[in-house]
Amino acid sequence: MRMTSITSTAMAAALVASLAVAALTGCGPGKQRNETVKGTAAPETGLAPVPPMGFNTWNKFGCNVDERLIRETADALVETGMLAAGYRYLVIDDCWQVSRDANGRIVADPERFPGGMKALADYVHAKGLAFGLYTDLGPKTCAGRPGSFGFEDLDAATYAEWAIDYIKVDWCNADDLDARVQYAKFRDALRRTGRPIVLSICEWGRNDPWAWARGVGQLWRTTSDIQDTWESVVWIINANSHLYAAAGPGGWNDPDMLEVGNGGMTGDEYRAHFSLWAIMAAPLMAGNDLRKMTEETRAILLNREVIAVDQDPLGVQGRVVIDRGYGGQVWMKPLADGSKAVAFLNMTGRELDLYVRWSQIGIPAGGARVRDLWAHQDLGVHTDTGRHFDERFKAKIPAHGVVMVRIWPGQKP
Numbered sequence: 001m002r003m004t005s006i007t008s009t010a011m012a013a014a015l016v017a018s019l020a021v022a023a024l025t026g027c028g029p030g031k032q033r034n035e036t037v038k039g040t041a042a043p044e045t046g047l048a049p050v051p052p053m054g055f056n057t058w059n060k061f062g063c064n065v066d067e068r069l070i071r072e073t074a075d076a077l078v079e080t081g082m083l084a085a086g087y088r089y090l091v092i093d094d095c096w097q098v099s100r101d102a103n104g105r106i107v108a109d110p111e112r113f114p115g116g117m118k119a120l121a122d123y124v125h126a127k128g129l130a131f132g133l134y135t136d137l138g139p140k141t142c143a144g145r146p147g148s149f150g151f152e153d154l155d156a157a158t159y160a161e162w163a164i165d166y167i168k169v170d171w172c173n174a175d176d177l178d179a180r181v182q183y184a185k186f187r188d189a190l191r192r193t194g195r196p197i198v199l200s201i202c203e204w205g206r207n208d209p210w211a212w213a214r215g216v217g218q219l220w221r222t223t224s225d226i227q228d229t230w231e232s233v234v235w236i237i238n239a240n241s242h243l244y245a246a247a248g249p250g251g252w253n254d255p256d257m258l259e260v261g262n263g264g265m266t267g268d269e270y271r272a273h274f275s276l277w278a279i280m281a282a283p284l285m286a287g288n289d290l291r292k293m294t295e296e297t298r299a300i301l302l303n304r305e306v307i308a309v310d311q312d313p314l315g316v317q318g319r320v321v322i323d324r325g326y327g328g329q330v331w332m333k334p335l336a337d338g339s340k341a342v343a344f345l346n347m348t349g350r351e352l353d354l355y356v357r358w359s360q361i362g363i364p365a366g367g368a369r370v371r372d373l374w375a376h377q378d379l380g381v382h383t384d385t386g387r388h389f390d391e392r393f394k395a396k397i398p399a400h401g402v403v404m405v406r407i408w409p410g411q412k413p
């Protein structure tokens with residue numbers, strides 16, 4: 001069974017590689033210029049056929065970023081096995097920029113980044129990683145640094161010159177602007193550089209990006225900022241759960257970056273956070289200090305079987321199939337090989353029993369093989385004929401926790 005998830009990870013990787021090549025060869029700037037805000041051209045699955053994965057500085061380090069942190073994090077991404085598990089994008093969030101020069105060019109903090117961004121990008125690329133930065137659509141970022149308003153083309157050209165692969169574009173001081181028009185303008189500026197650069201739209205769901213952001217960016221935030229608390233995680237899960245129809249290869253709902261390993265939640269809560277992000281096909285951007293992770297944090301962020309659910313090439317955002325109303329939910333995400341990922345989520349403070357019938361997760365009556373993705377254990381072939389009450393697949397879920405399984409239908413009992 002382990003083979004199955006490894007195989008789907010490999011399939012996803014192959015798909016990413018082939019689509020990335022297609023994107024590089026098939027998207028000349030001339031063709032791109034024809035696309036309008038209304039999105040007449042084919043959606044760009046090339047830059048994000050599966051949800052982007054990586055690391056972002058904000059959740060743990062805030063404005064305390066410098067080139068040493070970035071180099072050490074690049075090293076850690078490789079040494080911990082995170083790059084091998086799919087975490088590719090190393091993104092510096094707010095506060096790397098301090099001013100503009102006489103020509104209007106954005107200037108990286110010379111004290112914190114004395115070697116400059118191009119040298120840092122080279123270091124990151126040499127490790128096999130991709131490199132990302134942050135800006136804002138308005139005149140100032142959320143932390144008061146210079147934003148991109150009026151400098152979209154110059155900034156895009158600068159990023160391309162520095163060999164940036166990913167840009168997160170925030171929405172502070174931009175409320176008077178039209179998000180749809182302004183993000184499309186940024187996309188077009190990026191396209192004119194000729195360099196494929198992922199556009200991470202970050203307007204916190206204020207302007208319903210799920211209705212227009214496909215074809216503009218590859219991921220779009222759906223909520224306000226995550227906090228390192230269980231209440232925040234539950235709040236975001238509930239908000240993001242309704243938006244499943246908008247997600248798919250090329251464009252993803254972004255319920256914000258991960259807090260796993262930052263210390264504010266229990267192991268069960270972090271496992272639930274990570275599982276739900278995976279079942280919602282969310283981008284997986286680690287937000288903790290990768291240079292010092294506990295064994296438990298590593299085991300969560302590096303759970304390949306759960307990552308395979310997130311990165312599955314079918315690219316469907318899972319959704320709630322059973323909602324008990326009191327805080328018990330069953331989630332299902334269909335996967336490319338015909339199996340289903342199922343998460344039993346307990347948002348209450350007490351242990352819960354939750355059940356599922358095959359008919360409730362769209363699999364035919366009969367035998368189905370079940371594997372526990374956190375225990376890394378086969379749970380055998382379970383048979384639901386559709387007739388008997390006690391044939392339901394049952395799980396005991398810890399308080400503020402999950403049980404996550406993968407179920408392959410059509411198996412002989």
Ligand code: GLA
Pocket residue numbers: 058093094134141142143170202204224225
């Ligand atoms: C906003 C974003 C965060 C982070 C900060 C940086 O709050 O939503 O993710 O980028 O700005 O200032």
